[in-house]
Amino acid sequence: MEYSLEDFENYTKNHLLCENSDRLPQLTEEIYLQITQSRQTSKVLLAERDPTKFLASFIAACAAGYPVFLCNPDWGQQEWQQVLSLVQPDIILASDLEKILFNSQNTPTTNYQLPITNPIMIPTGGSSGKIKFAIHTWETLTASVTGFRKYFQVQQVNSYCVLPLYHVSGLMQFMRSFTSGGKLVIQNFKQLEQEIYHINSVNFFISLVPTQLQQLLQARVSDRLAQFQTVLLGGAPAWNEILAEARSKNISLALTYGMTETASQIATLKPEDFLQGKHNCGKILPHAKVEICNAQNQIGNIKIQSASLALGYYPNIFTKAELTLDDLGYFDAQGYLNIIGRSSNKIISGGENIYPVEIEAAIHNTQLVKDICIIGIPDRHWGQAVTAIYVPKSTTSITTLQTTLKNKLSKFKIPKHWIPLTTLPRNSQGKINRQHLQQLATTLLQEKSL
Structure with missing residues (x-):
C-alpha cells in the first residue's frame, strides 16, 4: 500500500464530512501511536459504531500495516465468542470493550499466520449463523474501485454513505472516494430525511438496500433521492413495486450484484437502462469475469473471476483464483446478467x-x-x-x-x-x-x- 498516514490525514481534512470529522486527524494519530507501541505485527479487531472512530481506527491499522478484522459492534454473545475464538486479536479497538472482553473468556488460543501483506478481513455470513471473514487486501479493494470508475466513466467518486462502514458496502464507499480524491459524506440513515450537509447531490453516488429505499419512498423524500447522480441498490433482491415507484419518481437507480467476496458489485444496471424499464443486474464491470456453469449457457450456477476477489476465508486461502456461487442466473441476449435465486433456496x-x-x-x-x-x-x-x-x-x-x-x-x-x-x-x-x-x-x- 503506497499511502502514508499523512495521505489519509490530508484526505480527511479536505474531503470528509461527518459528525466530529474535524477530530479525525488527531484521533487517527493517537490510535496509530497506541497500536504501534508493540514492535511485533498485531492483529487488530475493529468494532466501532461511530464513523469517525471507525475511520480513525481503520486508517491507523492500515498505515501501521497490521491485519485488521472489521466487526459488527451489535453482534451478540454467540457471535462474539465465535469471532474471538477464530481471530484471537492482539488489539481490540471498540467503544463497547467490556462487552467484547466478557465474551473473550474461555476461548481457545489459536494463532494463524497469513502469507499476505496487510490483509483486511471483512465479515460475511452472519445471517446464516456462522460468521466468516473474507480476506481482502488494499489491492483487491482498489481493483474494485478501478472497475467502478471505468464502468461509470468517472475520475473522482463522490459518495454519500448511510451504510455501516464495517460492511463491504459501506467500506467501499470510503475506498472509492479516498483513492479517487472524491468527497465523502457519512450520515446516519435515520437522519437522511434531514439535509444536514449542504452538498450538490447531482455529483454524488449513494448506496441503499431495498428496505431503506422503501422507507425513503414512504417518507416522501423521493425528490431528494432523484437529485443524486446515481442511487446504487443492492444487498438483497428488490421487489417490483418499489422499483416501479422509484422509476415513476425518476430516481436514477443502479441495480447492483456483488458480495463481500468480490469487494462489492461486479455487475450493475446503469440508471438509463433502469429508467427505460429494465430490472436485471446489468453488465459485468471491467475488472470481473462471470461464467454460467451450464453446458447450454442457460440457467446455472455463477462462477466469478475478478481482480477484486477475496483471497480466501480467514485463515484459509483459496486454491483457485475463482469462486463458484450458490446463486443461479443467466445472461440474456443483450448480455445482461439475470439472477433467479439460489440453488440452496x-x-x-x-x-x-x-x-x-x-x-x-x-x-x-x-x-x-x-x-x-x-x-x-x-x-x-x-x-x-x-x-x-x-x-x-x-x-x-x-x-x-x-x-x-x-x-x-x-x-x-x-x-x-x-x-x-x-x-x-x-x-x-x-x-x-x-x-x-x-x-x-x-x-x-x-x-x-x-
Whole structure:
C-alpha cells in the first residue's frame, strides 16, 4: 500500500464530512501511536459504531500495516465468542470493550499466520449463523474501485454513505472516494430525511438496500433521492413495486450484484437502462469475469473471476483464483446478467422446481403485504410444500391473497401454508434469516397439526 498516514490525514481534512470529522486527524494519530507501541505485527479487531472512530481506527491499522478484522459492534454473545475464538486479536479497538472482553473468556488460543501483506478481513455470513471473514487486501479493494470508475466513466467518486462502514458496502464507499480524491459524506440513515450537509447531490453516488429505499419512498423524500447522480441498490433482491415507484419518481437507480467476496458489485444496471424499464443486474464491470456453469449457457450456477476477489476465508486461502456461487442466473441476449435465486433456496414440490424470488415478487406486487419470505417445508406428499411467511397489511386475509395470486402464478407455485408474523428477521443489509424462519415455520406447522 503506497499511502502514508499523512495521505489519509490530508484526505480527511479536505474531503470528509461527518459528525466530529474535524477530530479525525488527531484521533487517527493517537490510535496509530497506541497500536504501534508493540514492535511485533498485531492483529487488530475493529468494532466501532461511530464513523469517525471507525475511520480513525481503520486508517491507523492500515498505515501501521497490521491485519485488521472489521466487526459488527451489535453482534451478540454467540457471535462474539465465535469471532474471538477464530481471530484471537492482539488489539481490540471498540467503544463497547467490556462487552467484547466478557465474551473473550474461555476461548481457545489459536494463532494463524497469513502469507499476505496487510490483509483486511471483512465479515460475511452472519445471517446464516456462522460468521466468516473474507480476506481482502488494499489491492483487491482498489481493483474494485478501478472497475467502478471505468464502468461509470468517472475520475473522482463522490459518495454519500448511510451504510455501516464495517460492511463491504459501506467500506467501499470510503475506498472509492479516498483513492479517487472524491468527497465523502457519512450520515446516519435515520437522519437522511434531514439535509444536514449542504452538498450538490447531482455529483454524488449513494448506496441503499431495498428496505431503506422503501422507507425513503414512504417518507416522501423521493425528490431528494432523484437529485443524486446515481442511487446504487443492492444487498438483497428488490421487489417490483418499489422499483416501479422509484422509476415513476425518476430516481436514477443502479441495480447492483456483488458480495463481500468480490469487494462489492461486479455487475450493475446503469440508471438509463433502469429508467427505460429494465430490472436485471446489468453488465459485468471491467475488472470481473462471470461464467454460467451450464453446458447450454442457460440457467446455472455463477462462477466469478475478478481482480477484486477475496483471497480466501480467514485463515484459509483459496486454491483457485475463482469462486463458484450458490446463486443461479443467466445472461440474456443483450448480455445482461439475470439472477433467479439460489440453488440452496430452490423448492422442489411435486417434481416442480420453484424459485422463491419469483413468488415473493408476485406477492409484493399485490400490495397486500408489508413483507414476505417464501420457503419450502418438508411434506410427505409433495416432497416440499411452498410456505409463505409474511407481514400482512391490516385488512389482508389469506383467502384474499390466494385469490389475487390465481391469475399471477401457476397453481403449484401458490403457497400451501401461510404464516403471518408482525415482522421478519432481517439484518442491516435487508437480508432475511431464512434458517431461523425455516425452524419457526416447521415448529408452528407441527403444533397446528397436533
